[in-house]
Amino acid sequence: MKKLIIYVWAILCSVNLFSQDEKPLQYKLISSSDLVGITALDLLDPYLSPLMYTGSGVKYEHAERKFFSAQKTNLSMEGKISALAGITTNPANTSSMIYLGAIYSWGMHYHFRILPKLQILAGETADAGFGYKSIARNVNNPVNLDLSANLNLSGIVRYDIPTRRRVLRLSCELEIPVFGYMFVPQGGASYYEMFELGSLSNAFHFSSLHNKLGSSGDLILDIPFKHFTWRLGVNNSKLKYEANNMVFKHNEYSLMIGCKYDLYVFAGKKNRAPENFISTDK
Numbered sequence: 201m202k203k204l205i206i207y208v209w210a211i212l213c214s215v216n217l218f219s220q221d222e223k224p225l226q227y228k229l230i231s232s233s234d235l236v237g238i239t240a241l242d243l244l245d246p247y248l249s250p251l252m253y254t255g256s257g258v259k260y261e262h263a264e265r266k267f268f269s270a271q272k273t274n275l276s277m278e279g280k281i282s283a284l285a286g287i288t289t290n291p292a293n294t295s296s297m298i299y300l301g302a303i304y305s306w307g308m309h310y311h312f313r314i315l316p317k318l319q320i321l322a323g324e325t326a327d328a329g330f331g332y333k334s335i336a337r338n339v340n341n342p343v344n345l346d347l348s349a350n351l352n353l354s355g356i357v358r359y360d361i362p363t364r365r366r367v368l369r370l371s372c373e374l375e376i377p378v379f380g381y382m383f384v385p386q387g388g389a390s391y392y393e394m395f396e397l398g399s400l401s402n403a404f405h406f407s408s409l410h411n412k413l414g415s416s417g418d419l420i421l422d423i424p425f426k427h428f429t430w431r432l433g434v435n436n437s438k439l440k441y442e443a444n445n446m447v448f449k450h451n452e453y454s455l456m457i458g459c460k461y462d463l464y465v466f467a468g469k470k471n472r473a474p475e476n477f478i479s480t481d482k
Contacts, residue, residue: 228270230465233431235261235458241286243297244449247344247385248335249290252449253297257286259435259454278325279306284452301331301346307354321356325375331450341390346450348407350380369422376415379408384443405443414439422460429460 263280307325331346433456
């Protein structure tokens with residue numbers, strides 16, 4: 201009888217030991233969001249016109265964030281792309297300026313969990329931007345391009361707000377360009393002279409806080425539901441830069457709405473999908 205009790209006790213201990221060693225499988229999800237909105241736009245481009253042009257546009261933004269490791273949830277990476285299309289007019293409404301632009305950024309953030317409901321993310325991002333501006337009334341120089349690459353400081357504050365039915369999340373994000381490179385043509389010089397004749401000696405400029413000041417701030421409210429999270433946001437972006445004795449301005453005020461969702465990617469032999477997982481590749 202004693203041997204039977206010892207044998208049963210040994211089996212229970214071994215099962216308990218193995219259950220403690222086996223940790224649940226962790227999945228590294230990708231948190232994605234898609235936002236669309238309307239934008240109030242201010243443009244000042246002395247290469248095209250000495251006047252400030254104001255108008256409106258449509259904006260789209262897609263962002264993806266994931267942790268570097270499923271075991272260490274203190275360092276994440278984020279990729280973001282945003283596009284804007286708008287039309288503006290001068291104060292007298294006698295001329296219009298069309299704007300088309302896009303920016304792609306990638307960065308890393310370290311997560312500081314100060315309190316159970318409060319998180320602070322700090323890091324840096326790198327971006328590359330393209331913009332197209334045109335005024336039909338200009339005969340000699342009807343088009344100007346915005347080309348830039350920047351290294352930015354980035355910070356995010358998240359606060360969870362418990363309610364009766366769900367937990368809301370309020371986020372405040374801020375990004376400031378520190379230094380980079382930008383394309384600014386010489387006033388009066390045509391694109392034919394610059395690109396066909398190779399006159400680009402004074403078109404590319406190093407940018408930093410001495411000739412480029414800007415900030416992009418977002419206030420976002422996440423409202424979770426069963427399968428995804430509704431996202432409401434307000435964006436305020438201001439940019440002022442100067443080169444070749446000209447001062448440029450680009451200001452945006454946007455109202456955004458969209459959704460946020462989590463994805464898991466199955467790829468390759470080491471990360472196969474479960475047998476009951478339905479894929480369009482099958």
